[in-house]
Amino acid sequence: MSTQTPDTDSETEQPSSTSPQERRMAEKQARKEQREADEAAADNEIQGETVELKVFRYDPEIEGKEEPRFDSFTVPFEKGMTVLDALIFARDEYDSSLTFRHSCRQAVCGSDAFFVNGSQRLGCQTQIADLDGPVRVEPLPHQDVVKDLVVEMDHFYDQMESVDPFFDPDETPEDELEEQRQDRENREQVKLSTRCIWCGACMSSCNIAAGDNKYLGPAAINKAYRFYMDEREGENKRQERLEIIEAEHGVWRCQTQFSCTNVCPKDIPLTEHIQELKREAVKQNLKFW
Amino acid sequence: MYEHDVIVVGGGGAGLRAAIAAHEEGADVAIVTKLHPVRSHTGAAEGGINAALQEGDSWEDHAYDTMKGSDYLGDAPAVDTFAQDAPEEVIQLEHWGMPFSREEDGTVSQRPFGGLSFPRTTYAGAETGHHMLHTLYEQVVKRGIEVYDEWYVSQVAVTDEDDPNERDCHGVVAWDVQSGEIAGFRARDGVILATGGLGQAYDHTTNAVANTGDGVAIAYRAGVPMEDMEMIQFHPTTLPSTGVLISEGVRGEGGILYNSEGERFMFEYGYATNDGELASRDVVARAELTEVQEGRGVEDEYVYLDMRHLGEERITDRLENILHLARDFEGVDGLEEPMPVKPGQHYAMGGIEVDEHGETCIDGLYAAGECACVSLHGGNRLGGNALPELLVFGARAGSHAAGADMPEPKIQTGPDPDAEREELGVPVGEPGATEAAADGGAVENPDSDPEAVVEATAEEERERIETLLEREDGVNHADVRADLQESMTENVNVFREEGSLKQALRDIQDARERYQDVYVADKSRTFNTDLQHTIETRNLLDVAEAITMGALARDEFRGAHWRKEHQERKDDEYLKHTLVSWNDGEPELWYRPVILEGDEQTYEPKIRSY
Numbered sequence: 045m046s047t048q049t050p051d052t053d054s055e056t057e058q059p060s061s062t063s064p065q066e067r068r069m070a071e072k073q074a075r076k077e078q079r080e081a082d083e084a085a086a087d088n089e090i091q092g093e094t095v096e097l098k099v100f101r102y103d104p105e106i107e108g109k110e111e112p113r114f115d116s117f118t119v120p121f122e123k124g125m126t127v128l129d130a131l132i133f134a135r136d137e138y139d140s141s142l143t144f145r146h147s148c149r150q151a152v153c154g155s156d157a158f159f160v161n162g163s164q165r166l167g168c169q170t171q172i173a174d175l176d177g178p179v180r181v182e183p184l185p186h187q188d189v190v191k192d193l194v195v196e197m198d199h200f201y202d203q204m205e206s207v208d209p210f211f212d213p214d215e216t217p218e219d220e221l222e223e224q225r226q227d228r229e230n231r232e233q234v235k236l237s238t239r240c241i242w243c244g245a246c247m248s249s250c251n252i253a254a255g256d257n258k259y260l261g262p263a264a265i266n267k268a269y270r271f272y273m274d275e276r277e278g279e280n281k282r283q284e285r286l287e288i289i290e291a292e293h294g295v296w297r298c299q300t301q302f303s304c305t306n307v308c309p310k311d312i313p314l315t316e317h318i319q320e321l322k323r324e325a326v327k328q329n330l331k332f333w
Numbered sequence: 334m335y336e337h338d339v340i341v342v343g344g345g346g347a348g349l350r351a352a353i354a355a356h357e358e359g360a361d362v363a364i365v366t367k368l369h370p371v372r373s374h375t376g377a378a379e380g381g382i383n384a385a386l387q388e389g390d391s392w393e394d395h396a397y398d399t400m401k402g403s404d405y406l407g408d409a410p411a412v413d414t415f416a417q418d419a420p421e422e423v424i425q426l427e428h429w430g431m432p433f434s435r436e437e438d439g440t441v442s443q444r445p446f447g448g449l450s451f452p453r454t455t456y457a458g459a460e461t462g463h464h465m466l467h468t469l470y471e472q473v474v475k476r477g478i479e480v481y482d483e484w485y486v487s488q489v490a491v492t493d494e495d496d497p498n499e500r501d502c503h504g505v506v507a508w509d510v511q512s513g514e515i516a517g518f519r520a521r522d523g524v525i526l527a528t529g530g531l532g533q534a535y536d537h538t539t540n541a542v543a544n545t546g547d548g549v550a551i552a553y554r555a556g557v558p559m560e561d562m563e564m565i566q567f568h569p570t571t572l573p574s575t576g577v578l579i580s581e582g583v584r585g586e587g588g589i590l591y592n593s594e595g596e597r598f599m600f601e602y603g604y605a606t607n608d609g610e611l612a613s614r615d616v617v618a619r620a621e622l623t624e625v626q627e628g629r630g631v632e633d634e635y636v637y638l639d640m641r642h643l644g645e646e647r648i649t650d651r652l653e654n655i656l657h658l659a660r661d662f663e664g665v666d667g668l669e670e671p672m673p674v675k676p677g678q679h680y681a682m683g684g685i686e687v688d689e690h691g692e693t694c695i696d697g698l699y700a701a702g703e704c705a706c707v708s709l710h711g712g713n714r715l716g717g718n719a720l721p722e723l724l725v726f727g728a729r730a731g732s733h734a735a736g737a738d739m740p741e742p743k744i745q746t747g748p749d750p751d752a753e754r755e756e757l758g759v760p761v762g763e764p765g766a767t768e769a770a771a772d773g774g775a776v777e778n779p780d781s782d783p784e785a786v787v788e789a790t791a792e793e794e795r796e797r798i799e800t801l802l803e804r805e806d807g808v809n810h811a812d813v814r815a816d817l818q819e820s821m822t823e824n825v826n827v828f829r830e831e832g833s834l835k836q837a838l839r840d841i842q843d844a845r846e847r848y849q850d851v852y853v854a855d856k857s858r859t860f861n862t863d864l865q866h867t868i869e870t871r872n873l874l875d876v877a878e879a880i881t882m883g884a885l886a887r888d889e890f891r892g893a894h895w896r897k898e899h900q901e902r903k904d905d906e907y908l909k910h911t912l913v914s915w916n917d918g919e920p921e922l923w924y925r926p927v928i929l930e931g932d933e934q935t936y937e938p939k940i941r942s943y
């Protein structure tokens with residue numbers, strides 16, 4: 045970049061034969077040329093910079109790929125580049141069979157949770173610049189691999205659906221145009237729990253879930269929390285929810301290791317929510333004594 | 334073969350709402366979607382949902398604002414229906430537990446939005462779309478509606494009458510992405526396409542990677558016209574590397590746009606004297622690009638959006654998610670540095686031509702959501718009007734497909750033999766006219782028995798995919814797609830000129846020719862995204878061509894459509910919709926008049942100034 049500052053004095057001393065506008069445009073032109081030269085120089089520097097990706101590969105159907113292995117890709121690095129960008133580059137430029145889920149590339153669709161340098165992260169939300177190279181990308185641990193970085197999500201969805209993941213009040217206002225009132229405080233209480241994008245990172249990071257296939261897991265318990273804590277659901281439904289939550293493979297399995305909370309890309313305080321539900325369970329049970 | 338009463342293609346906001354409505358009508362309904370529903374792009378919407386809920390507001394005012402916003406390219410029956418149904422739909426979401434932002438008294442909050450004469454935008458933080466999508470999906474789970482997720486729909490099964498107006502739709506053909514199985518899905522009562530946007534026709538877009546215009550292209554090849562495709566909305570503030578959207582809220586709070594010279598160009602160059610950064614989206618987008626074209630862009634590409642002066646406290650309070658977006662997707666700390674931004678493709682106002690019940694000219698074939706054009710947004714969509722559209726027209730399409738009684742539609746659909754037609758004098762292509770990639774609209778069927786129609790279509794699809802997979806070498810679809818996207822961004826962007834539009838049509842034609850030699854390197858049946866993206870690219874070719882044809886033919890300036898040679902709105906000539914239809918031949922461009930007579934009022938075109 046040029047470090048010269050424009051000399052304003054000399055500007056006023058210009059001969060008056062050129063109009064101020066012409067002068068201004070000429071200066072702009074000069075600055076533009078300077079900038080182009082600077083950028084061309086900068087471009088050359090960047091071209092030297094690359095990032096090395098080590099990507100897990102597996103395809104049950106293709107000869108030579110049934111045995112899991114790692115492939116290396118060297119990708120040109122650019123400022124702002126994410127792990128997902130690098131994967132897309134590797135796929136489009138080097139190997140179109142490289143397979144991974146992705147869509148929104150902005151951390152809302154939850155489809156590109158991978159195991160990046162030993163931690164569950166969204167590919168699109170992870171800046172390459174923040175990682176140590178080579179960048180190792182693997183499918184989420186503790187889930188069956190379908191192909192390359194794609195894992196089987198059915199078990200995760202089943203757990204999510206097993207907690208009755210829908211709002212279920214006793215009654216809603218008769219008038220179709222009248223809303224149910226909700227306290228701002230109550231909304232604040234459930235707000236963080238509603239941010240879940242179903243990426244499955246938490247489940248994959250959880251040792252308990254890895255050992256107990258029936259354990260509801262942090263995401264499903266968080267989903268139950270979202271409705272259990274909503275003051276507008278009726279007593280019966282709350283009781284039903286509590287039973288689901290505290291059943292054999294529910295909240296009591298959690299050993300508060302915080303791994304789910306640590307990996308959640310939406311910063312949901314999962315462990316805390318599980319703890320709160322444990323306290324609820326104790327409180328409710330005491331009532332029955 | 335799978336069989337249901339109603340098949341909904343797509344699990345975004347429109348698809349989920351349609352499925353719930355069909356289910357409530359008593360139909361056995363299934364959703365077939367290439368992404369699991371919660372992965373749909375509706376989840377990315379930030380701003381809010383418009384509906385006239387409060388005292389002092391009325392559906393008539395909402396309709397008026399919408400029509401004016403559309404630059405008088407909306408159809409009144411659609412606009413009126415939309416504004417009338419929106420309040421009930423939004424409150425229904427509330428009844429379903431959507432976590433809306435609330436007022437002190439516990440009622441849902443509403444805020445002001447661009448182009449609205451009343452603060453009628455309900456919202457849930459800055460994640461309205463996420464909450465709406467999840468709330469709708471929860472209701473689908475509650476009702477036990479069947480979802481075939483990660484199934485890619487590539488064709489509709491229609492009968493092969495000569496006239497598209499006489500065809501019937503009996504189902505779809507889809508393949509299971511995970512296993513590669515190709516199957517027919519018979520729909521006893523109707524098929525609803527709800528496949529979302531087409532932003533991937535551009536190389537810089539706020540849209541998801543999955544938004545490839547599939548439904549629009551599928552319906553088009555079956556004989557349904559595409560309507561007002563040239564009307565593409567560009568958003569002025571998107572991050573340069575990814576296209577991730579930086580909400581208008583930043584400028585609303587006082588964010589400032591600078592060029593590379595450090596000049597606050599909206600004022601210094603007089604693009605907008607009063608509103609400055611908050612001028613309407615098209616004005617700001619044009620100003621930014623002018624700066625870049627005249628050499629005052631940063632890295633010849635973008636400008637800066639600065640919010641540092643707002644102070645850390647205000648930023649974290651009101652714009653926290655913007656800090657995350659800038660940090661995560663561009664590596665920029667919005668508290669310390671200005672954010673780089675440039676215009677990006679954002680929304681398709683045009684799409685599959687439907688009437689106000691969501692039905693196309695093909696009996697039993699419906700469309701809803703961003704892929705459809707009931708002609709609500711016309712030349713310019715107001716922020717916050719797309720989400721209620723999904724609800725209102727998703728629900729109507731769902732009920733109608735499931736057999737609900739609806740009055741005669743006021744909006745006409747289907748190719749019109751008497752319409753005024755236009756020759757463009759530039760070669761345009763036959764959609765997917767290649768052996769491997771070929772498919773006609775309607776398969777030649779032995780008879781019109783519905784099951785036979787579906788099976789014949791499925792068989793044709795199996796052969797086509799077989800051929801594609803058998804090729805041992807050729808062109809990689811990613812190269813074709815990249816060239817197409819680049820040409821669209823270069824030539825059919827915010828600024829449009831006759832010469833570059835013609836250039837785009839030649840580029841598209843060239844891409845079509847190269848696409849004939851396309852091949853799929855990945856030979857696996859398991860989760861073959863290479864194959865899927867190859868098929869999607871063909872869809873992008875079709876929609877890109879229609880966008881460009883429409884833009885070339887419409888030589889006026891209306892809404893988002895700006896033509897260098899014609900910088901004025903021409904109401905005498907252009908109060909009409911552009912239609913592109915293809916019927917086993919070449920694409921044909923023709924027009925149909927806009928309907929300005931509504932329920933309560935006839936909308937008189939006025940100059941759109943705010």
Ligand SMILES: Cc1cc2nc3c(=O)[nH]c(=O)nc-3n(C[C@H](O)[C@H](O)[C@H](O)COP(=O)(O)OP(=O)(O)OC[C@H]3O[C@@H](n4cnc5c(N)ncnc54)[C@H](O)[C@@H]3O)c2cc1C
Nearest residue numbers: 343344345346347367368375380381486529702703719720
């Ligand atoms: C960043 C962003 C912010 C926005 N903010 C707002 C806002 O604040 N307010 C507002 O009103 N609007 C907003 N919009 C617009 C609005 O969000 C979209 O128009 C709307 O969500 C589209 O919904 P949809 O249901 O039509 O499509 P989508 O949500 O995209 O769903 C499409 C579905 O179709 C499926 N599908 C696609 N192709 C196939 C195929 N071939 N086979 C099977 N399934 C298929 C996909 O899997 C997906 O489930 C925003 C848009 C963007 C991009």
Ligand code: SF4
Nearest residue numbers: 240241243244246308
């Ligand atoms: S709780 Fe967090 S980590 Fe778990 S699925 Fe939801 S968003 Fe992902």
Ligand code: FES
Nearest residue numbers: 147149153154168
């Ligand atoms: S691509 Fe959607 S979360 Fe990363």
